[in-house]
Amino acid sequence: MSGRTAVVLLTRDLRLHDHPALATSCAAFDRVVPLYVLDPALAEWSPNRTRFLHQCLAELRDALRERGGDLVIRRGDPVAETIRLAGEVGAEAVALSADVSRYAARRERRLREECERHRLHLKLFPGLTVVEPGAVRPTGGDHYRVFSPYFRVWQGVDRRAELAAPKRVELPDGVQVGRLPALPEGESPDAAPGGESHARRRLKQWLPTLDRYDDIHDDMAGDETSRLSPYLRFGCVSPLAVAERAGDRSHPFVRQLCWRDFYYQVTAAFPEISTKAYRRGASEDWRYDDEAMAAWTEGRTGMPIVDAGMRQMRAEGWMHNRARLITAGYLTKVLGLDWRPGVAVFARWLLDGDVANNSGNWQWVAGTGNDSRPYRSLNPVRQAERYDPTGDYVRRWVPELASVAGKAVHQPWRLPPEARRTLDYPAPLEVPGADPVWMR
Structure with a gap:
């Protein structure tokens, strides 16, 4: 079959509507091969995101088939698989949505080198x-x-113009599309489903x-x-x-x-945003306490608003933004623990845990990032009383406190001893040398 062919390497752009790389390729080439490569190096990072991703891929394949095309699935190194597929279908160009993480930058650099070596034209597009x-x-x-x-x-x-979804996507004859991966189990039972629809x-x-x-x-x-x-x-x-x-x-x-x-x-x-302090001269006098870290991760710190946020994340793969600020602030400014393990915990559980926003927001809260007031601290009790004034958020996610009425749910340590004993809820974590104002 005569005509020109391009490969569109999909990464974090799993849609048809307003997809510059896909829309432009469909307009400029006779045949377009949408490709997603399952990279084993990323497979174990987050069961929640892996499940969400596989749901997205299944929806995208159906949508492409409705337009006469298909989604090609490969497994392995994205660069090697893209070059291999381009050779199989006689492609002359590769299209890719530009990304910013260190992983994405390395992928782009290697892909550019390989495209030059194989005389393929590589074009990056906006869209993320x-x-x-x-x-x-x-x-x-x-x-x-x-x-x-x-x-x-x-x-x-x-701003650039918003683009319509391509009306038709045509694949070259004989291309092996590959099988979708089996839908894995996520860790969060109430996680949102993935997909453009x-x-x-x-x-x-x-x-x-x-x-x-x-x-x-x-x-x-x-x-x-x-x-x-x-x-x-x-x-x-x-x-x-x-x-x-x-x-x-x-x-x-x-x-x-x-x-x-x-x-x-x-x-x-600053691609090292997940591992290095962004702000020059930032204080990083962290302590390290495995038991406190585990208690925070599992939502059993004894600080109700913190535990509620962490339990919501484990149940839904998502957390209210205010709860993210409170839980991150508690880990770094109250417990005095390093923000990097916090980044990793959020990255494991959150469906939306990307490098830029997860790490950037953690550094903002920890005082190592872009905050112009790096020493600010969020009092978790005041935050709870302001943004969960009736205590319903806490009672929803910390059922041990369901019987506690009103604002008392945010400070169960102030309840009479006999009431505290019936709750089966831990006392707040002790921090060496600290005297939290809300505990007085």
Whole structure:
């Protein structure tokens, strides 16, 4: 069969709508081979995300088949498998959505070298953020280190046009598409399902609440946030499309999308964000306590709002954003433990746990990152009383405290001794040398 062929290597862009790499390739080439390579090096990182990923792949294959195409599945090294497939189908080009992690940068560098060696044209496309990392830079710098000036500039950037899903995708004759992996068990029983249809449905259902976002997004018991973050992490929905639906670029929800872009441009410039302190001269006088770390991980610290957040994460593969701030602040600023193991715990359980935002937000809370007030500390009791004033969030996730009425649920250590003995709930962890103000 005559005509031109391209391979589109899919990574964290598992959708058809507003997919620049796929849409442009379908417009420019006669045949397009969408490829996903299951990399064994990533397979064991997070059972929750592996399950979500496999659900996304199954949905994407169905959607491509409806348009006359298919999703080609390979296993192994993404670079080697892409080059091998390009040779099999006689492709002349490879398309890829640009990404910022150290893993992604290494993949891109190797892919570029191999494409040059095999005389393939490699083109990178936007699509993982609203505004591409590096599209705006401060005078005399390679990236913005503070969010507020970045947000001001970000709001005024001319955005690319949102692209429709391709109407037809045609594969070369005889290509072996490969089998989808069996759906694995996730660790969180109540995790959201993966796939573009779920993402688009979630966005449509949530948008009517946008006008109330500033009032509801910190209501922990109300649980009315968008819950789009897993779908953004896997590219089941375009962040640009979400921003366009939200409208007003100064809207508090759009500001959260900008925070996501902010950490992508930080990570592009500082790929060690998961392992090294971003802020020069940051104090890293951490202590190390395996028992305290295990108690925090398992939601049995004796601090109800912290335990509730950690248990929600284990049950759903997701955690309310306010709870993320509180739990991370408790680990680093109260227990005095290193933020890096915290990054790893979140990365294991969270469906949305990507390198840029997970690590960037952890460093912000720990005082090693982009926070202009690195020594700030969140009092977990005050946070609980402000954002879970009725205690319903805590009672939902810490059933041992279900019988405790009102705000007392946030400070069960103040209950009479006979009441405490009936709760089967631990006393707060003791921190050597610490005298927490809320315990007095």
